[in-house]
Amino acid sequence: MTSAEARPGAHVIVCVGPGGVGKTTTAAALALRGARGGLRACVVTIDPARRLADALGIGDVGNEPHRVEAPPGSHMSGELWAVMLDAQTTFDDLVSRYATGPDQAATILANPVYQNISAALSGTQEYMAVEKLYELQESGAFDLIVVDTPPAQHALDFLEAPKHLARLLDNRVFRLLMTPTRAGLRALEIGAQLMLRTIAKVAGGQVVADTIGFFTQFEGMEEGFRARARRAEEVLHSDLTSFVLVCSPRRDTVDEALYLVTQMGASGAEAATVVVNRCYPSYAALPGATAEALAGTALSSLVVNLEQLSAVASMQDSQLARVASALPKATVLRVPFLSRDVADLGSLAEVADYLA
Amino acid sequence: MGPLTFLTQARVLIVTGKGGVGKTTVSGVVANLAVRNGLRAMVVQIGAPGSRHEPEALHLSRLYGQEQALGYEAVLLDANEEGGEVLARALWPDTALVEYLHRHGMRRLSRRLVSSGALDVVATAVPGMPDVLLLGKVKQMERAAAVGEPDAADLIVLDAPAAGHAIRFLQSPHGVADAAGGGPVRQQAEEVVAMLTDPSRCQVLLVTTPEETPVTETVETARLIEGTGTKLSAVIVNARLPVLDLPASLRPAELARTAAAAGTKLTTAELESLVAAGRVRAQRQQAQAAQVARLATELPLAQLELPFCFSSELGPDELELLTDALEVAVSGTAEVAP
Numbered sequence: 001m002t003s004a005e006a007r008p009g010a011h012v013i014v015c016v017g018p019g020g021v022g023k024t025t026t027a028a029a030l031a032l033r034g035a036r037g038g039l040r041a042c043v044v045t046i047d048p049a050r051r052l053a054d055a056l057g058i059g060d061v062g063n064e065p066h067r068v069e070a071p072p073g074s075h076m077s078g079e080l081w082a083v084m085l086d087a088q089t090t091f092d093d094l095v096s097r098y099a100t101g102p103d104q105a106a107t108i109l110a111n112p113v114y115q116n117i118s119a120a121l122s123g124t125q126e127y128m129a130v131e132k133l134y135e136l137q138e139s140g141a142f143d144l145i146v147v148d149t150p151p152a153q154h155a156l157d158f159l160e161a162p163k164h165l166a167r168l169l170d171n172r173v174f175r176l177l178m179t180p181t182r183a184g185l186r187a188l189e190i191g192a193q194l195m196l197r198t199i200a201k202v203a204g205g206q207v208v209a210d211t212i213g214f215f216t217q218f219e220g221m222e223e224g225f226r227a228r229a230r231r232a233e234e235v236l237h238s239d240l241t242s243f244v245l246v247c248s249p250r251r252d253t254v255d256e257a258l259y260l261v262t263q264m265g266a267s268g269a270e271a272a273t274v275v276v277n278r279c280y281p282s283y284a285a286l287p288g289a290t291a292e293a294l295a296g297t298a299l300s301s302l303v304v305n306l307e308q309l310s311a312v313a314s315m316q317d318s319q320l321a322r323v324a325s326a327l328p329k330a331t332v333l334r335v336p337f338l339s340r341d342v343a344d345l346g347s348l349a350e351v352a353d354y355l356a
Numbered sequence: 357m358g359p360l361t362f363l364t365q366a367r368v369l370i371v372t373g374k375g376g377v378g379k380t381t382v383s384g385v386v387a388n389l390a391v392r393n394g395l396r397a398m399v400v401q402i403g404a405p406g407s408r409h410e411p412e413a414l415h416l417s418r419l420y421g422q423e424q425a426l427g428y429e430a431v432l433l434d435a436n437e438e439g440g441e442v443l444a445r446a447l448w449p450d451t452a453l454v455e456y457l458h459r460h461g462m463r464r465l466s467r468r469l470v471s472s473g474a475l476d477v478v479a480t481a482v483p484g485m486p487d488v489l490l491l492g493k494v495k496q497m498e499r500a501a502a503v504g505e506p507d508a509a510d511l512i513v514l515d516a517p518a519a520g521h522a523i524r525f526l527q528s529p530h531g532v533a534d535a536a537g538g539g540p541v542r543q544q545a546e547e548v549v550a551m552l553t554d555p556s557r558c559q560v561l562l563v564t565t566p567e568e569t570p571v572t573e574t575v576e577t578a579r580l581i582e583g584t585g586t587k588l589s590a591v592i593v594n595a596r597l598p599v600l601d602l603p604a605s606l607r608p609a610e611l612a613r614t615a616a617a618a619g620t621k622l623t624t625a626e627l628e629s630l631v632a633a634g635r636v637r638a639q640r641q642q643a644q645a646a647q648v649a650r651l652a653t654e655l656p657l658a659q660l661e662l663p664f665c666f667s668s669e670l671g672p673d674e675l676e677l678l679t680d681a682l683e684v685a686v687s688g689t690a691e692v693a694p
Binding site for chain 2: 018019020021049050051198201202204248251252253255280281283284285286290293294296297298299301302303304305306308309310311312314315318337339340341343
């Protein structure tokens with residue numbers, strides 16, 4: 001029995017999709033839907049639009065769950081919580097947790113290479129999102145955790161995020177750098193020594209020194225990190241986790257979404273639900289003769305409009321058909337073009353209604 | 357200003373905006389306007405490491421009626437008798453590193469360094485390094501244009517990463533120039549910074565759609581980019597619904613009377629369709645107009661509008677239509693002092 005199964009654990013929904021399709025809003029609406037259904041639900045947002053963050057009350061506070069009150073006039077039998085991911089703080093907390101003592105933690109936190117890894121290395125945000133998710137999942141405080149993913153080109157960046165640090169630690173060059181003794185360095189094959197020298201030549205000797213320093217300081221914590229990453233990965237690949245693909249009905253976003261679907265499949269994940277945002281409604285067309293008769297009247301602009309919006313609707317249908325054939329078992333939920341962006345809990349509730 | 361003035365303000369035009377606003381389409385349209393004016397334009401796409409097969413790689417070539425993913429070698433997408441050409445290529449951080457090492461006499465090690473994952477090490481130690489390498493390559497192309505090398509492009513259109521990353525992309529060279537303790541990387545970073553902060557060499561073209569969140573983020577992005585010292589050229593307002601002059605009243609009875617006067621009897625279903633679609637359009641038009649106005653207030657920059665295309669995919673016809681629109685929009689902007 002894996003540790004993920006041993007724990008009752010919260011259900012996890014991971015929202016994946018191309019950038020600019022409303023993933024964060026969808027994630028928040030799914031959490032709200034859960035809270036209305038009586039669950040203690042928490043949404044983990046990554047870089048939300050300011051008004052959405054303000055609406056959730058997390059505009060200024062980050063990294064710890066914040067309770068969101070029910071929208072006026074609506075009933076919420078469960079609880080809605082929101083957290084805005086702060087990757088840097090999450091990583092710092094993780095270092096403090098696994099350090100052998102405050103001294104080791106302080107040394108690592110001050111190392112420039114650590115600061116680069118935690119603040120700027122691509123993949124760290126994904127890794128920390130998974131870490132946050134795992135922390136919340138393990139806390140037992142929630143029944144449902146909905147997580148937004150960074151706008152990555154690769155769904156794998158997220159799915160494989162826990163492997164990120166392991167990959168870094170397993171990198172051949174890093175392993176060489178971690179060999180702490182001079183004897184070890186002497187024992188390096190000539191090719192590897194050349195490599196180190198080349199890195200020093202390109203990026204400066206200080207860089208190599210800092211990197212060696214970081215990995216030396218990191219010693220002893222590695223196993224804790226690895227074990228935790230493995231457990232987080234188990235949760236992501238267990239039955240507790242389901243995936244929601246978020247897209248819009250445009251060809252380019254559907255292209256990207258289908259690409260994500262293929263990649264997820266390779267990683268053993270499949271989206272059970274597809275949320276299609278910004279759908280235009282479809283309308284009954286006018287007979288050609290009627291449309292012609294109205295040309296030149298005060299209604300001609302309405303006729304043109306109907307034709308144009310019908311063209312948009314049929315475009316949408318053909319794109320949605322592609323999604324349906326790629327994911328035949330998935331439930332496809334359409335959310336219409338809303339009259340305004342989600343800027344308060346009332347409009348978030350409106351989105352949640354479409355996801356019911 | 358005339359299109360040629362717009363296109364020759366800077367040799368590098370960095371196109372950026374929030375994800376999904378149409379950066380690649382805009383890059384293709386700018387290049388097409390260049391080719392119409394007899395210029396040789398090179399569209400450069402930045403790929404994430406290991407992203408050789410991303411679907412958006414096809415998007416640009418489809419605009420030109422082709423179906424090819426971009427690679428490191430430039431491909432010709434269009435050419436005309438006036439000597440105009442559109443070329444396109446993709447750059448990746450690891451190929452940029454290999455090339456950099458070649459140029460610095462480390463050819464023998466370069467392949468091996470990259471295949472062993474040394475780029476990860478360097479990128480970890482100096483996080484802005486991949487960005488510096490990429491922009492360094494762009495700078496090399498820009499220098500070739502500046503000295504008039506025979507194969508050089510007149511205009512380099514950089515289809516940059518989405519806004520959040522683009523800011524880091526533009527900030528990185530400053531950080532690396534400060535942090536890297538000397539050596540070739542520092543020098544490379546300083547040269548990139550010199551290009552980014554010289555408006556005759558490099559400017560940023562922002563792209564947004566006339567929707568609330570993209571406009572808000574565009575204004576924020578604009579401020580951050582200005583903070584890096586790179587000049588903003590203009591903001592493209594992409595995919596705006598063409599404004600229709602809709603009747604003031606959408607009451608079904610009134611529409612039925614108008615139709616009857618024209619000798620047509622509309623069924624209830626037809627009336628409902630016209631009214632429902634009319635309401636959606638009126639609301640969308642109004643919302644977009646409000647966002648365009650807000651953008652003008654919050655971001656004092658020339659706005660260039662491109663229309664929403666009502667076709668299922670963007671190909672050569674849409675490219676021409678959008679280029680016409682860009683030409684008109686550019687001609688309506690004021691000449692700015694250099």
